[in-house]
Amino acid sequence: MEYNFLKIATEGNISILTISAPKTLNALNSVILKEMDDFISSLDCNNCRCLVITGDGEKSFVAGADISEMANLDAAQGQTFGAQGAMVFRKIETLPIPVIAAVNGFALGGGCELAMACDIRICSDNARFGQPEVGLGIIPGFSGTVRMARLIGMGMAKELIYTGRNVKADEALRIGLVNAVYPQAELMAKAIEMAAKIAANAPIAVRYAKQCINNEYDMTADEAIAYESGTFGQCFATEDQKNGMAAFLNKGKCEFQGK
Numbered sequence: 001m002e003y004n005f006l007k008i009a010t011e012g013n014i015s016i017l018t019i020s021a022p023k024t025l026n027a028l029n030s031v032i033l034k035e036m037d038d039f040i041s042s043l044d045c046n047n048c049r050c051l052v053i054t055g056d057g058e059k060s061f062v063a064g065a066d067i068s069e070m071a072n073l074d075a076a077q078g079q080t081f082g083a084q085g086a087m088v089f090r091k092i093e094t095l096p097i098p099v100i101a102a103v104n105g106f107a108l109g110g111g112c113e114l115a116m117a118c119d120i121r122i123c124s125d126n127a128r129f130g131q132p133e134v135g136l137g138i139i140p141g142f143s144g145t146v147r148m149a150r151l152i153g154m155g156m157a158k159e160l161i162y163t164g165r166n167v168k169a170d171e172a173l174r175i176g177l178v179n180a181v182y183p184q185a186e187l188m189a190k191a192i193e194m195a196a197k198i199a200a201n202a203p204i205a206v207r208y209a210k211q212c213i214n215n216e217y218d219m220t221a222d223e224a225i226a227y228e229s230g231t232f233g234q235c236f237a238t239e240d241q242k243n244g245m246a247a248f249l250n251k252g253k254c255e256f257q258g259k
């Protein structure tokens with residue numbers, strides 16, 4: 001598929017999605033969101049074992065939703081635009097395979113929300129995170145009020161969303177918004193290294209782990225424990241489990257087939 005605002009690359013069984021709208025620091029408009037939806041929906045998760053999302057250039061991951069597109073929306077149009085972004089980000093969050101955000105600069109508004117919809121966030125040392133929406137007369141509309149409190153806790157999420165202040169990479173690391181910070185030049189190599197480590201593991205088990213962590217979040221402890229036990233049991237119906245354990249017992253290494 002041809003895209004105007006996305007660059008797609010593949011390294012082995014890892015896919016790399018680069019959002020590319022240099023004139024607006026990769027801000028998300030409805031066309032880019034549609035292209036992201038098309039790409040996510042068409043991704044072959046049987047062959048691809050991990051997705052990395054980044055932004056083009058060295059300045060910005062995604063500088064938010066496109067303010068020029070939003071400026072004249074009425075309430076109904078605002079809801080439609082918000083729902084479009086929220087739907088695409090939910091597809092990313094629930095994609096069967098893990099998604100790593102390699103945040104290479106500004107991750108503001110919808111950019112921070114996109115990063116939070118990914119499973120794991122790492123960033124460059126020049127990255128800046130923030131939810132500046134209240135300074136524009138709106139609130140985070142791509143599920144930022146939902147995910148930020150879950151990720152970094154209610155108190156810190158409320159501070160960041162009410163003040164709209166920017167968070168530098170070192171603070172993002174301290175508050176758990178990102179897992180690691182690297183020099184800009186090393187970021188993509190580190191993201192691919194992490195993706196390759198994930199991709200070398202048993203893919204069905206990795207999927208089940210993601211499914212468990214996501215789905216168990218909204219369950220009671222008893223429901224969650226039962227859900228994990230059931231899913232754990234399913235692992236024993238895979239060839240990967242048989243081959244992985246046999247390889248361990250024979251002091252070898254397993255090339256998992258995802259069966």
Ligand code: CO8
Pocket residue numbers: 023024025027063064065066067068070078079081082085106108109110111132133136139140141142
């Ligand atoms: N939308 C549209 N254009 C943008 C955006 C954006 N979010 N961000 C940057 N641009 C454009 C600038 O207008 C500028 O264009 P031009 O060259 O034509 O003047 C170009 O990108 C370069 O930007 P700057 O000159 O401003 O670059 P600086 O290095 O001076 O500043 C910043 C970089 C700090 C990132 C600055 O551009 C900025 O503050 N951008 C806006 C950040 C922001 O407020 N983002 C949040 C937007 S709101 C949002 O994301 C809500 C999500 C939920 C939506 C729900 C819908 C209902």
